[in-house]
Amino acid sequence: MSNSRFPISLHILTLLDEANGNVVSSEYLAGSININPVLVRKEIMNLRKHGFVGSKEGKGGGSFLAKDAKEINLAEVYNAVKTNTILGQSKNEPNPKCPVGKQINQHLNELYNDAENALINNLSKQTLADFALKFK
């Protein structure tokens, strides 16, 4: 994973938690994260799709936590943003004529799933509330 979606999402969620139910604009969030507001809004669309946040259009609009921070664990956040496999692309196309190349992707995938489960298991032990507590 070499994009910044996980840290960005977690940053957004933390700020929303700090806001204590008040609506926060994408402009403000972008200012704290120091990225483009459009990227924030895209990420919010994704977080919304997963039920973590809600948003309000129009003047005075913005977004807010849609669930209790205790009910959002970091594994769920991870799952909501993950795109690549954890240990690198398996989108390569090894040579099917080679006995190793032919089946390596299958074995890599097993390995990835197993490793990813260990990661997810670890992340699931911490909620957004736990994480946000560090800033208080």
Place this chain on the structure above:
Amino acid sequence: MSNSRFPISLHILTLLDEANGNVVSSEYLAGSININPVLVRKEIMNLRKHGFVGSKEGKGGGSFLAKDAKEINLAEVYNAVKTNTILGQSKNEPNPKCPVGKQINQHLNELYNDAENALINNLSKQTLADFALKFK
């Protein structure tokens, strides 16, 4: 991690294990992985630096496993190739004027280290020999 260094390295090591001590050319390795030979040679330089493989220059040259496959565990391979953090870049520069932005990288790093340890712990349970066995 969105480059392919881990799967490439593991693929190389697996092929070298299959070769049973015989020297294998970067051309052949590249053919099985289906990537450029120069990239293979770079990766081999790295694997060599970490003591996993040896290589021989000149005609009839190539590379070979420098350790018993049972003595190479996948966590070591992971450590040898990792560049990014596991959960995405923390190279961003959040706004230091924001109380959250100011300290989030520190907390993200703790989170990353913890999560990465879980991953490494999982990978360390499997050796190259275990992995290569799947192809036999």
Place this chain on the structure above:
DNA sequence: TGTACTGTAATAAAAATAATTACAGAATGA
């Protein structure tokens, strides 16, 4: 001494990521 390799640098191409611009539409409130 030609051939087949590695090692390595330099460059170019491709792909992924992020920023920017633009604007329609929603909610607010003066």
Place this chain on the structure above:
DNA sequence: TCATTCTGTAATTATTTTTATTACAGTACA
């Protein structure tokens, strides 16, 4: 009602990362 301030979203451009390509010196072999 109408200017203002937001979101939602598409389209485009810029930047960064990753990979491929080209080139060639040096090494070992036969």
